[in-house]
Amino acid sequence: MRGDRHQPFAADRPRRRGQVSARPAVGEESAELLRRASGRDGLDGTDAARLLVELTGRLPLALRIVAARLAARPALTPGTLAGQLAAADSRLHHLEYDDLSVRRSLAVAHDALAASERETDRDAARTLCRIGALGLPTYGAPLLARLTGTGEPRTEAALERLLDVALLEESAYGRYAPHDLVRDFARERAGEGDTADATDTADATDTVGTALHWYAAVAERVLAAIVQPGPDLDDRRRPTPSQPSGHTAHVGTVAPFAGPGAAFAWGDRELENVVTLVERYADDPSGQRAGLVCTLVRLIFPYAHRRGRVAETEVLGQAGLRVARRLADAEAEAYALADLAGVHFLTGRHNDALALNDQALALWQRLDHPSWIRRCLNNRGLLLDGLGRRTEAGEALARSLQYARQLNDPYGEAVTHSHLGNLVEHTDPRAAIERHRRSLALGDEIGAVILRHSAHCNIGYAHLRLGQPAAALPHFEESLRILGGHGDWHGESQTRLGLVRALRLLGRGGRAARECAELLSLADARADRYTGALARHQHGLLLRERGHIDAAREAWNSALAALEGTDEQTVVTELRALLAPEDRSPGVLDDTPPGPATWRPRSTPPPPS
Numbered sequence: 001m002r003g004d005r006h007q008p009f010a011a012d013r014p015r016r017r018g019q020v021s022a023r024p025a026v027g028e029e030s031a032e033l034l035r036r037a038s039g040r041d042g043l044d045g046t047d048a049a050r051l052l053v054e055l056t057g058r059l060p061l062a063l064r065i066v067a068a069r070l071a072a073r074p075a076l077t078p079g080t081l082a083g084q085l086a087a088a089d090s091r092l093h094h095l096e097y098d099d100l101s102v103r104r105s106l107a108v109a110h111d112a113l114a115a116s117e118r119e120t121d122r123d124a125a126r127t128l129c130r131i132g133a134l135g136l137p138t139y140g141a142p143l144l145a146r147l148t149g150t151g152e153p154r155t156e157a158a159l160e161r162l163l164d165v166a167l168l169e170e171s172a173y174g175r176y177a178p179h180d181l182v183r184d185f186a187r188e189r190a191g192e193g194d195t196a197d198a199t200d201t202a203d204a205t206d207t208v209g210t211a212l213h214w215y216a217a218v219a220e221r222v223l224a225a226i227v228q229p230g231p232d233l234d235d236r237r238r239p240t241p242s243q244p245s246g247h248t249a250h251v252g253t254v255a256p257f258a259g260p261g262a263a264f265a266w267g268d269r270e271l272e273n274v275v276t277l278v279e280r281y282a283d284d285p286s287g288q289r290a291g292l293v294c295t296l297v298r299l300i301f302p303y304a305h306r307r308g309r310v311a312e313t314e315v316l317g318q319a320g321l322r323v324a325r326r327l328a329d330a331e332a333e334a335y336a337l338a339d340l341a342g343v344h345f346l347t348g349r350h351n352d353a354l355a356l357n358d359q360a361l362a363l364w365q366r367l368d369h370p371s372w373i374r375r376c377l378n379n380r381g382l383l384l385d386g387l388g389r390r391t392e393a394g395e396a397l398a399r400s401l402q403y404a405r406q407l408n409d410p411y412g413e414a415v416t417h418s419h420l421g422n423l424v425e426h427t428d429p430r431a432a433i434e435r436h437r438r439s440l441a442l443g444d445e446i447g448a449v450i451l452r453h454s455a456h457c458n459i460g461y462a463h464l465r466l467g468q469p470a471a472a473l474p475h476f477e478e479s480l481r482i483l484g485g486h487g488d489w490h491g492e493s494q495t496r497l498g499l500v501r502a503l504r505l506l507g508r509g510g511r512a513a514r515e516c517a518e519l520l521s522l523a524d525a526r527a528d529r530y531t532g533a534l535a536r537h538q539h540g541l542l543l544r545e546r547g548h549i550d551a552a553r554e555a556w557n558s559a560l561a562a563l564e565g566t567d568e569q570t571v572v573t574e575l576r577a578l579l580a581p582e583d584r585s586p587g588v589l590d591d592t593p594p595g596p597a598t599w600r601p602r603s604t605p606p607p608p609s
Contacts, residue, residue, distance in 0.1 A: 030053045030058045030063060031049055031050075031053060033060065033063050033064070033067070034049060034052060034053060034063050034066065034067050035049070036067075037063070037064055037067030037068065037071065038066070038067035038068075038070035038071050039070075039071050040070055040071075040078065046078065048077070048078035048079040048082050049078060051082040051086070052066055052078055052081065052082050052085070055082060055085040055086060055091065055180075056085075056095070056181070057179040057180065057181050059102070059179075059181065061100065061102055061105055062095050062102050062181065064100060065095050065096065065097045065100045065101075065102065066081065066095070068097045068098070068100065069081060069097055072097075081094075090184040090187075090188070091180065091181060091184060092181065092184050092185060092188070095181070102181055102185075103185060103188075106167075106181070106182065106185040107185070109165055109167060110125055110128060110167075110185070110189065111125075113125040113128075113161070113165070114126075119154070120154070120157045120158060120160075120161050121161060123148065123150055123154050123155070123157065123158035123161075124158040124159075124161040124162050124165075124167075126148050126150075126158070127144055127147075127148055127155065127158045127159065127162065128162060128167060128178075128182075128186050128189070129186060129189050129190045130144060130147040130148055130190070130207055131144070131178060131183075131186050132183065132185070132186025132187040132188070132189055132190035132191075133147075133186075133187070133190035133207040133208070134147070134207050134208065134211055135183065135187060136211075136273045136276055136277070137177065137272050137273060137276060138171060138175045138176065138177045138272070138273065139175070139176045139177065140174055140175055140176070140269065140270075141155045141156045141159060141174065142214075143211065143214060143215075143273075144158075144159070146210060146211075146214045147207055147210055147211065159176055162176070163176075167182050168182070175269065190207075208277075208281065208289065209288060209289060209292065211277065212277060212281065212289060212292035212293065212296060213244075213246065213247070213250045213292060214250065214254075215270070215273070215274055215277065215296055215300075216247060216250070216292055216295045216296040216299060217247065217250040217251045217253065217254045218254050218266065218270075219274075219296055219299035219300040219303070220237060220247075220251050220299045221251065221254050221255075221256055221257055221263070222257065222263040222264075222266060222267055222299075222300065222303050223236060223237065223299050223300075223302055223303070224237070224256065224257075225256065225257040225259060225260050225262070225263035226260045226263050226264065226302065226303060226306060226486070226487065227302060228411060228446075228448050228449075228450065230409070230411050230446075231371045231407065231409050231411070231412065232375075232411065232412075235369075235371055235372060236298065236299070236302065236335075237299075239295075240294070240295075240298070240324075240329050240331040240332040240335070241327075241329050241331065241332075242287075242290070242291040242294045242295070242324070242327040242329040242332055243291060243294070243295045244288055244291045244292055244295065247292075247295055260485065260486050260487060261485045263303070264303070264306075264307065264485070264487045267300070267303040267304070267307065268307070271300075271303075271304060271307075271309060271312055274296065274300055274316075275312050275315055275316065277293070277296070278293055278296065278297060278315070278316055278319045278320075279315060279319060281293050282319040282320075282322055282323045283322070283323070283326075287327070290323050290326065290327055291327065293319070293320075293323050294320065294323045294324055294327060294329060294332050297316050297317075297319060297320035297323075297336070298320065298332060298335050298336075300316065301313065301316055301317070301320070301335075301339045304316060305339070305342055305343070305346075306487050306488050306489065307487055307489055307526075308346070308489025308490065308492075308493070308526040308528055308531075309526060309527075310343070310346060310347060310526055310527050310528050310529075311527045313339070313342075313343045313346075314340075314343050316339075317336060317339045317340035317343050318340070320332070320335070320336035320339065321333065321336035321337065321340060324336050330363055330366075330367060331367060331369075333363060334360045334363035334364050334367065334369075334372065335360075337356050337357070337359045337360035337363065338356070338357060338360040338372075338375070338376060338379070340356050341353040341354075341356035341357040341360065341379065341383075342379075344356060345379075345382075345383065346490060346528070346530065347528075347529070347530045347566065348530040348563065348566030348567060348568050349565070349566055349567060350383050350386045350387050350567040351387065351567055353379075353383050354380065354383040354384065354387065357376055357379050357380055357383060358376075358380065360372075360376050361373065361376035361377065361380065364376055370403055370406070370407055371403075371407055371409065371412070373403060374400050374403035374404055374407065374409070374412055375400075375412070377396045377397070377399050377400035377403065378396075378397065378400040378412070378415060378416055378419060380393075380396040381393045381394070381395075381396035381397035381400060381416075381419050381420075381423070382419050382422075384396060385419070385422060385423050386567070387567065390423060390426065393423055394420075394423060397416055397419055397420050397423065400412070400416045401413060401416045401417075401420070404416055410442050410445065410446050411442075411446060411448055411451065413442060414438075414439040414442035414443055414446075414448070414451045414455075415439070415451070417435050417436070417438045417439040417442070418435070418436060418439045418451075418454055418455065418458060420435050421433070421434075421435030421436040421439065421458055421462070422458060425461070425462050425465055429462040429463075429465040429466045430462075430466070432458070432462045432465075433459055433462045433463075436455045436458040436459045436462065437455070437459070439451060439454070439455045439458075440452060440455035440456070440459075443455060449482060449483065449484075449486050450483075450486065450488055450491065452482050453479050453480075453482040453483040453486075453488065453491055453495070454479075454491055456475045456476070456478045456479035456482065456495075457475070457476065457479040457491060457494055457495040457498060459472075459475045460472040460473070460475035460476040460479065460495070460498050460499075460502065461498055463475065464498065464501060464502060464505075469501070469502040469503075469505035469506050470502075470506060472498065472502045473499070473502040473503065473506065476495050476496075476498045476499040476502060477499065479491075479495045480492070480495055480496070480499070483495070489522075489526065489528070492522075493519065493522070493523065493528070493531045496515060496518070496519040496522075496535075497519065497531075497534055497535060497538065499515055500512050500515050500516045500519065500535070500538045500542075501538060503515060504538065504541065504542060504545070509542060509545060509546065512538075512542055513539075513542050516535055516538055516539050516542060517539075519531070519535045520532060520535045520536065520539065523535055529562040530562065530563070530566060530568075532559075532562060533558075533559040533560075533562035533563045533568075533571075534559070534571065536555045536556070536558050536559035536562070537555075537556065537559045537571055537574070537575060539555045540552040540553070540554075540555035540556040540559070540578070543555060552578075553578075553579060556575050556578050556579050557579065559571075559575055560572065560575045560576070560579070563575075
């Protein structure tokens with residue numbers, strides 16, 4: 001085989017540390033190579049041509065093979081060939097023609113690394129096999145160092161080498177991913193057996209188990225960094241029967257995070273990988289892997305919930321519940337039920353949330369776990385209030401408060417005062433403010449950022465209820481200042497919504513519009529359609545005040561569609577009223593509705609946990 005057949009996988013030039021490779025463009029060069037080599041003049045600009053270029057990773061050798069197949073078989077259409085490549089579990093067997101072979105070219109590059117006298121090259125070959133064995137969207141050096149057993153400095157050097165020979169791309173600083181063709185090859189090599197030498201101390205026989213152990217261990221460190229010390233943290237860290245016995249030892253090998261910011265940043269980088277592993281192995285027949293998945297979900301869920309990652313929390317919650325029930329782990333099942341209730345709460349499905357929370361409450365009562373009974377009673381009160389069942393809500397919150405005092409749990413007591421304040425706000429906003437001030441005082445006493453942030457948010461809403469936007473505004477601003485980078489999407493979103501309302505009522509439309517745009521951007525980035533709908537409701541009111549009636553109606557229609565299937569009634573009613581009579585004058589509907597829920601479409605933080 002001629003040497004130039006393998007050159008497409010060599011880097012154009014060595015990359016410097018931290019230099020991020022631009023993803024190759026589809027561009028004229030790839031399309032021209034495909035058109036010229038295939039002799040298909042009609043390819044230019046077609047969807048099939050663009051798809052073929054994408055499926056080959058714009059690699060010249062792969063493009064030449066595709067072009068050669070098209071040239072040799074006039075009856076083979078570009079669309080048919082693209083369909084074959086897209087549907088294949090592995091594209092490599094479609095990318096061989098005569099003496100041209102992507103697989104062989106990749107093998108030459110890999111084998112040269114594996115046989116090299118340089119340690120970095122051999123590490124690079126070993127690292128590529130681990131990537132193939134695990135099959136995650138992206139990779140960082142810490143995980144790969146754990147999988148190879150070589151330590152982070154050597155792993156970083158190995159990743160640099162894989163970049164140099166174009167077997168990896170750096171999608172963001174410190175994050176690496178192979179093209180799908182390289183993934184296929186690496187998976188084949190991993191399946192053929194480990195190529196590592198005898199000095200490799202990693203357990204190559206269970207790359208998946210090693211990865212799950214590592215993610216579960218780091219997830220516990222994340223939990224410790226973002227959750228206030230106390231019963232909430234202690235309960236969440238307490239092992240359930242399905243937790244593997246080696247988990248605690250693995251946690252000891254992972255350094256604590258310097259603070260919440262670093263922990264949230266790790267979660268932001270790794271959540272996609274976590275969800276991938278959980279989805280893939282929740283139904284794994286191995287009890288060890290299933291137990292690790294169960295543990296990982298329990299420990300990582302508070303991060304995803306606090307971050308407002310709606311789609312991911314739904315996947316994690318459903319998988320966690322499924323695996324807990326399969327393992328007959330009642331404690332893990334109760335965690336998963338309560339966590340799923342929180343997901344439904346965040347997305348406006350309060351009746352579903354209540355049903356799940358009550359199932360969790362029954363389990364915790366059977367298990368005789370007072371702190372979780374208190375938590376579920378608190379959540380029950382919150383949800384019943386949102387559904388307008390206020391007498392039942394008051395009963396649940398009174399019981400929760402009793403548990404908090406019996407447990408000497410000031411954090412839990414403060415949360416209950418917060419919810420009691422929201423409950424009494426419907427009839428006596430001034431009494432609600434006093435409840436929230438009690439919650440704030442407890443938060444100050446124990447140094448609880450989320451409690452202090454929540455209390456100011458709630459006080460702001462109570463002032464809005466009283467028709468005092470000027471008094472409400474500084475509380476919303478202080479709430480956001482206190483929260484800073486501590487990450488609580490539910491609390492942040494409700495505070496930002498209150499801030500927009502206060503600014504609009506004060507006639508400060510310019511700033512209100514900017515704050516509303518920021519809230520919409522944050523909600524859309526999290527796929528939070530519920531919060532996005534509440535923000536679009538306000539956005540429409542701002543547009544109407546500026547005379548943009550058509551744009552306002554478009555925003556309201558979008559909000560109404562997003563709220564379909566939720567239990568939100570008051571905002572839906574107002575949206576329908578806003579949309580019904582097209583000749584309604586701008587001043588007819590204001591922000592002082594007779595019903596309470598428009599003021600607070602759902603109770604403010606803390607949400608079910």
